[in-house]
Amino acid sequence: MALSLTKEKLVEMYRKMLEIRFFEEKVFELYAQNLVPGTIHLYAGEEAVAVGVCSNLRKDDYITSTHRGHGHCIAKGAELKRVMAEILGKKTGYCKGKGGSMHIADFSIGMLGATAVVGGGIPIAVGAGLSIKLRDTDQVVACFFGEGASNQGTFHESINMAALWKLPVIFVCENNLYAMGTRQSRAMAIENVADRAIAYGIPGEVVDGNDVLAVYEVAWKAVERARKGEGPTLIECKTYRHKGHSRIDPAKYRPKEEVEEWLAKDPIKRFKERLLQTNALVEAEIQQIEKEVSAEIEEAVKFAMESPYPTPEEALEDVYA
Amino acid sequence: MRKVTYREALREALREEMRRDPTVFLLGEDIGRYWGGAFKVTEGLAEEFGDERVRDTPISESAIVGAAVGAAITGMRPVAEIMFGDLTALAMDQIANQAAKIHYMFGGQVKVPLVVRTPFGAGVNIAAHHSQSLEAWFMHVPGLYVAAPSTPYDAKGLLKTAIRGYNPVFFCEHKLLYPIEGEVPEEEYLIPFGVADVKREGADVTVVATLYMVHKALNAAEELGGEGISVEVVDPRTLTPLDKQVIINSVKKTGRMVIVSEDCKTAGVSAEIAAVVAEEAIDYLDAPIKRVAEPDTPIPFSPPLEQYVIPDEKAIIKAVKEVV
Ligand SMILES: Cc1ncc(C[n+]2csc(CCOP(=O)(O)OP(=O)(O)O)c2C)c(N)n1
Numbered sequence: 001m002a003l004s005l006t007k008e009k010l011v012e013m014y015r016k017m018l019e020i021r022f023f024e025e026k027v028f029e030l031y032a033q034n035l036v037p038g039t040i041h042l043y044a045g046e047e048a049v050a051v052g053v054c055s056n057l058r059k060d061d062y063i064t065s066t067h068r069g070h071g072h073c074i075a076k077g078a079e080l081k082r083v084m085a086e087i088l089g090k091k092t093g094y095c096k097g098k099g100g101s102m103h104i105a106d107f108s109i110g111m112l113g114a115t116a117v118v119g120g121g122i123p124i125a126v127g128a129g130l131s132i133k134l135r136d137t138d139q140v141v142a143c144f145f146g147e148g149a150s151n152q153g154t155f156h157e158s159i160n161m162a163a164l165w166k167l168p169v170i171f172v173c174e175n176n177l178y179a180m181g182t183r184q185s186r187a188m189a190i191e192n193v194a195d196r197a198i199a200y201g202i203p204g205e206v207v208d209g210n211d212v213l214a215v216y217e218v219a220w221k222a223v224e225r226a227r228k229g230e231g232p233t234l235i236e237c238k239t240y241r242h243k244g245h246s247r248i249d250p251a252k253y254r255p256k257e258e259v260e261e262w263l264a265k266d267p268i269k270r271f272k273e274r275l276l277q278t279n280a281l282v283e284a285e286i287q288q289i290e291k292e293v294s295a296e297i298e299e300a301v302k303f304a305m306e307s308p309y310p311t312p313e314e315a316l317e318d319v320y321a
Numbered sequence: 322m323r324k325v326t327y328r329e330a331l332r333e334a335l336r337e338e339m340r341r342d343p344t345v346f347l348l349g350e351d352i353g354r355y356w357g358g359a360f361k362v363t364e365g366l367a368e369e370f371g372d373e374r375v376r377d378t379p380i381s382e383s384a385i386v387g388a389a390v391g392a393a394i395t396g397m398r399p400v401a402e403i404m405f406g407d408l409t410a411l412a413m414d415q416i417a418n419q420a421a422k423i424h425y426m427f428g429g430q431v432k433v434p435l436v437v438r439t440p441f442g443a444g445v446n447i448a449a450h451h452s453q454s455l456e457a458w459f460m461h462v463p464g465l466y467v468a469a470p471s472t473p474y475d476a477k478g479l480l481k482t483a484i485r486g487y488n489p490v491f492f493c494e495h496k497l498l499y500p501i502e503g504e505v506p507e508e509e510y511l512i513p514f515g516v517a518d519v520k521r522e523g524a525d526v527t528v529v530a531t532l533y534m535v536h537k538a539l540n541a542a543e544e545l546g547g548e549g550i551s552v553e554v555v556d557p558r559t560l561t562p563l564d565k566q567v568i569i570n571s572v573k574k575t576g577r578m579v580i581v582s583e584d585c586k587t588a589g590v591s592a593e594i595a596a597v598v599a600e601e602a603i604d605y606l607d608a609p610i611k612r613v614a615e616p617d618t619p620i621p622f623s624p625p626l627e628q629y630v631i632p633d634e635k636a637i638i639k640a641v642k643e644v645v
Contacts, residue, residue, distance in 0.1 A: 037624050038446030089446070089623030100448045100622030116450035117408065118380050151379035152411075179380055181355035187379040253355040312629035315621050 017047040018293045020071040040101050043071030045242035048267035049174050050075035052215025056223045062110040062128045062141040064121035067102045069114035078106045080300035090307035097310045119152030126158045129167030140168040140226040148179025150193045163200040168226035173236040180245045181253045194236035209237025210267040322504040330473035331362050334480035346374040349402030353377040359404045360499050382411035390420045393435040405451045406441035420489040421464035432487040442495040443620045452620035454584035459491040460560050467561040469493040471535035473503035478512030495533040515562035523553035526641050527571040530581040538581050541637035569602045576607035577644045586614035608644040
């Protein structure tokens with residue numbers, strides 16, 4: 001690839017992807033033990049997207065997120081323990097237990113929040129882009145959403161506006177082929193969401209969303225363009241969620257061969273093979289990273305489990321600022 | 322009599338009306354053969370009626386309701402499902418500005434026979450974007466009817482009436498009601514709009530309750546009965562039109578009223594019902610009207626927080642004791 005990344009950067013990216021994977025596996029496990037209230041939408045399988053994009057971002061850059069947002073938080077640098085605590089509904093969570101899995105935000109790292117209204121975050125990213133322009137800084141915004149969300153009016157209205165005003169927004173479509181049980185081909189008459197970019201006069205790129213370096217490179221170009229004031233880009237990452245849509249979904253609508261094909265394209269497995277093949281890392285180093293990440297996750301779970309719930313009356317706080 | 326769930330009762334209504342009238346069709350996100358609706362209300366209907374009449378849509382709430390409006394004014398009878406009540410916000414223009422106003426604004430030239438079904442309600446820890454009770458938003462729109470059934474029997478009878486009518490109907494359901502069982506006759510019946518139902522007769526206090534709160538009110542009434550307080554539980558069943566007469570008659574009998582509704586208290590369902598009684602029957606009241614409703618907050622995620630804001634039997638009992 002055109003960009004050469006330092007070993008340090010590659011390790012950081014691999015570590016982030018593992019953090020997301022192990023974190024989601026843990027959430028799934030806790031869910032099965034009835035320790036997670038409500039519902040969960042896991043990011044496992046899509047790690048290369050969040051990490052490939054966020055590895056290009058500075059701490060003061062922004063992201064907006066979705067109902068499937070744990071991975072976005074972690075990739076942007078949120079503390080695992082506070083994400084986990086929020087998912088368990090604890091007072092020490094990022095939103096004091098008010099938000100839960102579908103509504104995590106960490107404004108201290110530019111994570112502007114996850115919305116559970118599909119497509120609801122897209123115009124907010126445009127607003128953050130507008131604010132950057134008005135404040136005349138060189139920050140950028142990465143806006144994550146699914147291919148299902150790209151059928152909302154908000155997607156079209158937002159991209160048009162961002163294009164018109166040349167706002168520093170990177171629209172990142174995480175195309176995992178299904179919106180709940182609806183396969184993409186039953187919800188839109190085109191094959192690539194990125195093709196919609198042409199209608200708004202901005203670049204549209206399709207990328208293998210299970211190849212973190214490919215995502216990194218495409219996002220790098222889009223971030224550069226945005227920072228230079230040249231306007232937004234629409235990136236479509238073709239990927240796949242390993243599990244069902246949410247906790248109750250056995251995902252019977254997906255053919256077995258398709259699932260197997262995508263599991264074989266696991267982004268973490270692929271990145272690991274690449275790192276080993278290019279001698280960027282040796283097996284012992286990989287194992288060391290895995291060990292460290294496992295320990296981090298255990299620590300996050302311990303913190304979350306030991307944290308108190310909010311007191312009931314706290315429900316009345318924070319309604320107004 | 323046989324018992325069916327609220328979910329099955331709704332499905333029966335849809336099935337019977339689709340068999341009866343070929344212009345009735347359904348549209349919504351994941352309502353078809355691959356999912357059967359997020360709450361499984363439409364499960365099996367695509368298999369019987371085909372994908373054309375049980376139509377999966379893209380995630381496009383505004384266009385779902387808008388398409389229903391367009392179809393309704395050109396000869397069809399669409400029933401749109403919005404997966405969660407909170408998401409009707411995305412379709413608000415089509416519901417409130419288009420569907421509700423077309424008949425009036427165009428001088429009565431055309432009717433808009435459509436139904437928008439959606440579940441409201443908290444209680445399953447899915448937080449601020451999936452738990453609201455927004456019935457009152459729709460009561461504030463002239464030209465819309467608003468149904469809010471609390472039992473399988475009412476759900477079936479009201480949905481059939483909604484589908485056969487000539488006006489846009491906003492049909493409120495509640496997530497926690499879907500699995501509830503109740504008696505539903507085999508033979509066909511319809512329930513007219515604007516007719517409240519006395520779910521339990523009593524002499525001391527009138528409790529007007531809606532949707533899932535009807536069940537909590539009945540539990541509270543049972544408990545209070547044990548303590549010698551006789552509670553009458555009135556379920557309006559449709560919020561627009563509102564059956565003022567049954568409510569007022571009950572208040573005339575008991576002289577006391579508590580209103581229980583899951584939505585936020587300010588400018589909510591309970592505010593309208595209280596205003597009706599204050600305006601038209603205040604002389605019959607022997608105590609101030611009490612309202613049991615959600616405090617004015619978004620719905621929080623964490624279980625202890627969420628439980629705190631949802632009205633419960635304890636709050637209803639307390640309110641009743643304050644007025645007797
Ligand atoms: C406006 C809106 N409509 C419907 C839903 C219900 N819903 C939640 S996630 C989802 C599918 C979203 O698909 P996509 O945008 O592709 O994201 P993915 O879940 O595949 O990551 C739906 C329909 C919602 N939360 N918000």
